[in-house]
Amino acid sequence: MKPVSSNKPAATRQTTGSTPIDKKNDIRFLDDISNNPRLAATLPDAKNEKKETVPSNEPVSSINTNSKATALQIKYGQLLGTDAEQVENTELLKSADDWYGTRYRMGGTSRNGIDCSAFVQAVYLTAFGMTIPRTAYEQYRVANRISATEMKEGDLVFFNTTGGVSHVGIYLRNNKFIHASSSKGVVVSDLFDPYYLKRFLGVGRIERPIGTR
Numbered sequence: 001m002k003p004v005s006s007n008k009p010a011a012t013r014q015t016t017g018s019t020p021i022d023k024k025n026d027i028r029f030l031d032d033i034s035n036n037p038r039l040a041a042t043l044p045d046a047k048n049e050k051k052e053t054v055p056s057n058e059p060v061s062s063i064n065t066n067s068k069a070t071a072l073q074i075k076y077g078q079l080l081g082t083d084a085e086q087v088e089n090t091e092l093l094k095s096a097d098d099w100y101g102t103r104y105r106m107g108g109t110s111r112n113g114i115d116c117s118a119f120v121q122a123v124y125l126t127a128f129g130m131t132i133p134r135t136a137y138e139q140y141r142v143a144n145r146i147s148a149t150e151m152k153e154g155d156l157v158f159f160n161t162t163g164g165v166s167h168v169g170i171y172l173r174n175n176k177f178i179h180a181s182s183s184k185g186v187v188v189s190d191l192f193d194p195y196y197l198k199r200f201l202g203v204g205r206i207e208r209p210i211g212t213r
Helices: 071-080 090-097 116-128 136-142 194-199
Strands: 013-016 019-022 144-146 156-159 167-171 176-181 185-190 200-205
Touching (some): 090 116, 116 136, 116 167, 116 176, 194 200
Antiparallel strands (some): 144 200, 156 200, 167 176, 176 185
């Protein structure tokens, strides 16, 4: 898909399945982000978090073995490439970890198989007590768009994998996010992975339960 030029009227409509996407209200597609330094620069560079990153010449499992970190913190410290005691949002991680390794199934909502948006929906309900829409596109529509440089734990990251807003995950830290991958199931991935970097659309934040005031 060619990126939409900001100099052209954004009146065209695109569909994801049967749901129209109004380009006037949606952010630009960033399919060529990997070839555009200015766009790639909007993502936080992992190099800026050197203090949290485990040195490459020292195994993660050997870091802070005498700390009081929990097994969950140690696990996600390894997955996120950071010190276990820096892993703080345990409610979010507990909810996400309950699904870790669950296989992917389109339309699935159970331990026998789950898709990306159902995973996000389930984690938001248990971690934050928030009921959010079912599909990635609907989640994108209700989320407040924010800059990728302002991402924090719990924000939603959106991708164009099959056309339009077709994939969603939950940002953790160190440019890592957890999601239901169609090939690996629920897993932690890196935003700088070429596959996801090329298909990255943007970041959304849901700060209150849908339907409340």
